[in-house]
Amino acid sequence: MPSFENQVVIITGCSSGIGLATTNLFLDRGAKVFGIDIQPFNTTTLSADHQSKFLFHQVDLTIAKATDDAVAACQIKFGKKIDVLVNCAGVTDGWSSADTLKESEWDRVIGINLTVPVKLMSAVLPAMKEAKSGAIVNVCSKAGVSGAAAGIAYTASKHGLVGATKNVAWRFRQDNIRCNAVLPGGVNTNIASSVNMECFDPEGFNAFFPTIQMHVGKSQDGQPEPIIGTDDVAHGIAYLASSDARMVSGALLPIDSAWSTL
Numbered sequence: 554m555p556s557f558e559n560q561v562v563i564i565t566g567c568s569s570g571i572g573l574a575t576t577n578l579f580l581d582r583g584a585k586v587f588g589i590d591i592q593p594f595n596t597t598t599l600s601a602d603h604q605s606k607f608l609f610h611q612v613d614l615t616i617a618k619a620t621d622d623a624v625a626a627c628q629i630k631f632g633k634k635i636d637v638l639v640n641c642a643g644v645t646d647g648w649s650s651a652d653t654l655k656e657s658e659w660d661r662v663i664g665i666n667l668t669v670p671v672k673l674m675s676a677v678l679p680a681m682k683e684a685k686s687g688a689i690v691n692v693c694s695k696a697g698v699s700g701a702a703a704g705i706a707y708t709a710s711k712h713g714l715v716g717a718t719k720n721v722a723w724r725f726r727q728d729n730i731r732c733n734a735v736l737p738g739g740v741n742t743n744i745a746s747s748v749n750m751e752c753f754d755p756e757g758f759n760a761f762f763p764t765i766q767m768h769v770g771k772s773q774d775g776q777p778e779p780i781i782g783t784d785d786v787a788h789g790i791a792y793l794a795s796s797d798a799r800m801v802s803g804a805l806l807p808i809d810s811a812w813s814t815l
């Protein structure tokens with residue numbers, strides 16, 4: 554199991570779901586983690602050893618200059634070198650389609666899911682280029698390669714992030730900077746709470762939900778239940794960030810128990 558001892562890792566969306574599981578995994582493997590989230594982080598859940606290696610930065614990353622300021626704050630705490638960036642913070646849409654989409658919904662979802670990760674990559678690249686090393690992992694989605702799994706804003710944001718991942722991978726390969734993405738299937742997290750119900754489109758939901766039903770399991774009372782755990786995704790992220798994947802860049806790793814085969 555690769556160690557991240559003494560490596561500095563920035564993780565967005567660290568307070569919940571996949572980002573929280575990823576934070577715990579990197580801390581377990583010896584990393585110094587700079588966690589960013591708009592919501593508070595409950596540091597009392599961390600052991601004393603983990604607390605000493607963790608700094609939490611609470612901010613809405615969509616605010617102007619928030620990404621640059623966050624990276625600068627990380628460097629003040631842990632030094633100039635940044636070994637890993639995990640772009641995990643994200644929101645989902647209300648299943649709207651091109652005919653029902655509101656401009657505010659487009660701006661909100663594209664802003665956090667696509668613009669913020671690109672800005673954070675821009676912000677860490679100078680330090681990674683100087684060090685001639687770095688690994689970036691972007692949390693995309695099945696909706697990053699399928700048009701049948703989410704509303705138009707979420708789908709476009711994750712397709713955009715897939716493109717940005719490949720672009721950064723190729724452009725900076727000679728700087729020894731790798732950039733990869735995970736494409737999780739349905740995971741039981743707090744993501745549903747990010748739906749703006751004023752933008753909920755029932756027809757869109759009914760059009761896309763059958764694709765999701767082909768992948769999720771069923772609870773005892775017959776309700777759809779995600780089968781992918783947050784730890785499953787965290788392990789994929791850690792693999793792509795680790796030296797085990799030193800020749801892997803520009804890759805899209807589905808973590809969805811074969812949903813990607815559809």
Ligand SMILES: NC(=O)c1ccc[n+]([C@@H]2O[C@H](COP(=O)([O-])OP(=O)(O)OC[C@H]3O[C@@H](n4cnc5c(N)ncnc54)[C@H](O)[C@@H]3O)[C@@H](O)[C@H]2O)c1
Pocket residue numbers: 565566567568569570571572589590591592612613614615640641642643644645665692693694695736737738739740741742743744745747
């Ligand atoms: N849960 C799933 O089924 C699933 C599937 C595929 C991909 N994903 C992706 O995984 C990532 C993590 O989502 P999750 O499922 O763990 O959801 P989650 O809601 O549990 O976690 C997302 C985190 O992002 C933070 N965040 C949202 N907007 C922010 C902002 N403006 N500034 C800073 N932080 C912000 C939230 O506060 C939250 O803590 C997202 O990018 C999501 O699109 C999730």
